[in-house]
Amino acid sequence: MKGRIISVDIFRGLTIVLMILVNTPGTWSNVYAPFLHSDWHGYTQIDLLFPFFLFIVRTSIAFSYNNKKAMKTTYKKITVRALKMEFMTVIPDTWRRTCQLHRTPD
Numbered sequence: 396m397k398g399r400i401i402s403v404d405i406f407r408g409l410t411i412v413l414m415i416l417v418n419t420p421g422t423w424s425n426v427y428a429p430f431l432h433s434d435w436h437g438y439t440q441i442d443l444l445f446p447f448f449l450f451i452v453r454t455s456i457a458f459s460y461n462n463k464k465a466m467k468t469t470y471k472k473i474t475v476r477a478l479k480m481e482f483m484t485v486i487p488d489t490w491r492r493t494c495q496l497h498r499t500p501d
Contacts, residue, residue, distance in 0.1 A: 400458060407451045414444050 420426045433439045463469050 403451065403455060403458065406447075407455065410444060410448045410451060413441075414448065417441050417444065 417430045417432075420430060429439070430441055431439070433442055460469065460473075
C-alpha cells in the first residue's frame, strides 16, 4: 500500500476498536470498569475516544487532500460525499423513529 502512513492507520484502527468495545460491552450489567463512561461531571480516558477519532479523521483528510490542487471540483466532491453520508445516516434513523412512533401496541 504505497503512500500510506502506518501510524495514522494504527491509531485509527485502535480508536475504532476501542469505540466498538466501549459501546457494545456484551452485557451492561457486567461492564469492564475502565470502559465505563463518567457521570455527568468529569471524564475518564474512554471519554477521550471520540475526540481522538475526530482528530484522526481530520488528519486523514488533510493528508489525502495534501497533493490535490484547491479546485472547485475537489471541494464539490467533498461536499457531495459528506451530504450523501449524512443522507444515508439520517433518513434510515428518521424512518426507524417514525415507525416506532406509529406502532400500535399489541
